[in-house]
Amino acid sequence: MGxxxxxxxxxxxxxxxxYSQEQLAAKIGxxxxxxxxxxxxxxxxxxxxxxxxxxxLGKPIEFFLSSSDFNSSGLxxxxxxxxxxxxxxxxxxxxxxxxSTTVSPDVRVALSMDEQKLLSDYQSLxxxxxxxxxxxxxxxxxxxx
Amino acid sequence: MAVVNFxxxxxxxxLLEEVNALACGWMAPAAxxxxxxxxxxxxxGLITSLAEHKLLTPTVPQHYGGRGLGYFSTxxxxxxxxxxxxxxxxxxxxxxxxxxxxxxxxxxxxxxxxLPPLACGKTHLAAFALTEPEAGSDITAIATKAYRKDxxxxxxxxxxxxxxxxxxxxxxxxxxTDAKGKRASLVAIIIPKDINGLKIGAVYDKMGIEYVRTxxxxxxxxxxxxxxxxxxxxxxxxxxxQTFDRGRALAGAVGVGLARAAYEFxxxxxxxxxxxxxxxxxQQAVSFALAxxxxxxxxxxxxxxxxxxxxxxxxxxxxxxxxxxxxxSQVAQEATAMAMDICGGRGYLxxxxxxxxxxDARVLSLIEGTNNIQKAVIASLL
Numbered sequence: 001m002g003x004x005x006x007x008x009x010x011x012x013x014x015x016x017x018x019y020s021q022e023q024l025a026a027k028i029g030x031x032x033x034x035x036x037x038x039x040x041x042x043x044x045x046x047x048x049x050x051x052x053x054x055x056x057l058g059k060p061i062e063f064f065l066s067s068s069d070f071n072s073s074g075l076x077x078x079x080x081x082x083x084x085x086x087x088x089x090x091x092x093x094x095x096x097x098x099x100s101t102t103v104s105p106d107v108r109v110a111l112s113m114d115e116q117k118l119l120s121d122y123q124s125l126x127x128x129x130x131x132x133x134x135x136x137x138x139x140x141x142x143x144x145x
Numbered sequence: 146m147a148v149v150n151f152x153x154x155x156x157x158x159x160l161l162e163e164v165n166a167l168a169c170g171w172m173a174p175a176a177x178x179x180x181x182x183x184x185x186x187x188x189x190g191l192i193t194s195l196a197e198h199k200l201l202t203p204t205v206p207q208h209y210g211g212r213g214l215g216y217f218s219t220x221x222x223x224x225x226x227x228x229x230x231x232x233x234x235x236x237x238x239x240x241x242x243x244x245x246x247x248x249x250x251x252x253x254x255x256x257x258x259x260l261p262p263l264a265c266g267k268t269h270l271a272a273f274a275l276t277e278p279e280a281g282s283d284i285t286a287i288a289t290k291a292y293r294k295d296x297x298x299x300x301x302x303x304x305x306x307x308x309x310x311x312x313x314x315x316x317x318x319x320x321x322t323d324a325k326g327k328r329a330s331l332v333a334i335i336i337p338k339d340i341n342g343l344k345i346g347a348v349y350d351k352m353g354i355e356y357v358r359t360x361x362x363x364x365x366x367x368x369x370x371x372x373x374x375x376x377x378x379x380x381x382x383x384x385x386x387q388t389f390d391r392g393r394a395l396a397g398a399v400g401v402g403l404a405r406a407a408y409e410f411x412x413x414x415x416x417x418x419x420x421x422x423x424x425x426x427x428q429q430a431v432s433f434a435l436a437x438x439x440x441x442x443x444x445x446x447x448x449x450x451x452x453x454x455x456x457x458x459x460x461x462x463x464x465x466x467x468x469x470x471x472x473x474s475q476v477a478q479e480a481t482a483m484a485m486d487i488c489g490g491r492g493y494l495x496x497x498x499x500x501x502x503x504x505d506a507r508v509l510s511l512i513e514g515t516n517n518i519q520k521a522v523i524a525s526l527l
Contacts, residue, residue: 002284002328002382002386003525041525042526043461043463043526044386044390044461044463044526045383046383046387047249047250047376047380047383047384047387048249050380050383051377051380060377060378060379061377061378061379061380061383062329062378062379063379064379065327065328065329065379065382065383066327066328066329066379
């Protein structure tokens, strides 16, 4: 049905953000057992609730609808070219197509410190800031070709 | 505090009277026409009257000119329409279905553009396009592709079984941005009427609900502004599931209405028809069957009410909605089959309503996700 994998992603995002089930449940205004059922896929999470959780955990909604390797997603420009930039942004429709690619956890671990710092800084930016970064990287890539 | 109240409010009672008054206005003119011509006149007339009273899409919020009915009140309306004309009830359900993603997650501009026409007093229909030749219940198999070009969505694909196809003011369409059909790549896009590249394919000739125009839609490089995608990026799968979860309770309501109509017809006939010197109803085989049916209809109605109450109160409604859909569709099929048995040979005639009830009932276990899919949904939550 798809909700088990959404639940797994929800658990992953919660753990990455350092929340316990009780802490996140309190933050979103539901019981711990409800959150537990969301994570097990035993209760369907509705869009408004997921959007709220996504905002708290700093993940785009796509993260929860993708497999666990979403963190390795690539960005595609409107002309279809792939941009080799990890993406986590706000969940709004924009001119960039996002497609998940399958990358093993080992590859994620293999990110250098600089890359991890860059990714962490990017994730903490506002939507406008993230857009500027994407535009800048796109411009840099074209300049270096 | 009372959590459950089985009394409908005075406003809801007035709503039912309003719907019945609208139907009554078309009964006499329809009766003057013979057979299908009369049925078609009643269908067209009731659709027009419902539109005038903003009941064709009763869930459109008041802010956008609509009645703003909750799901409980909408279920009451749909039970009544299910009893009067299943085709009309199906059209209303399709309109609600198409508007639901916009109401749930549409932008202010989308709401301001597409909701008011559904409540303007004129017959504006909407359509919901999901099913494809190779994809129905399996959302991940969707092959209709959408890609971005400049600031447009370009869509190519084929959709099947689109209710109100070709008549709709707009179509809420689901496509994928990824050939692999991942859930995250699903996108919900509003397709305005009369847009280049949107072609009407086959108009289906159906066993029942024959006055509901149901077509194939073909999209060849249909290009719509990027702003017509509904909801946050990646949210379309959840939006679709939520639309289904809500719509299923309403399909159950239609089934309850149809079951009620068949049951009432059979009951009246059994009390009027005499065999062996007494009414057929006095035969225990008949009276017990009708008693059991009355209990099942009431049971299905309460399941629909519960599901709709949960929706209106923003509680977990998925399982209740699937159960209500199964109950409503099953009781409709049982009631219509039993009505034919009780009416005997006359029930099989075209100029009696029973055979139409039976044909109309059959679709209810197929639409809004088959009943087997409902069981899969329920099982996944056990």
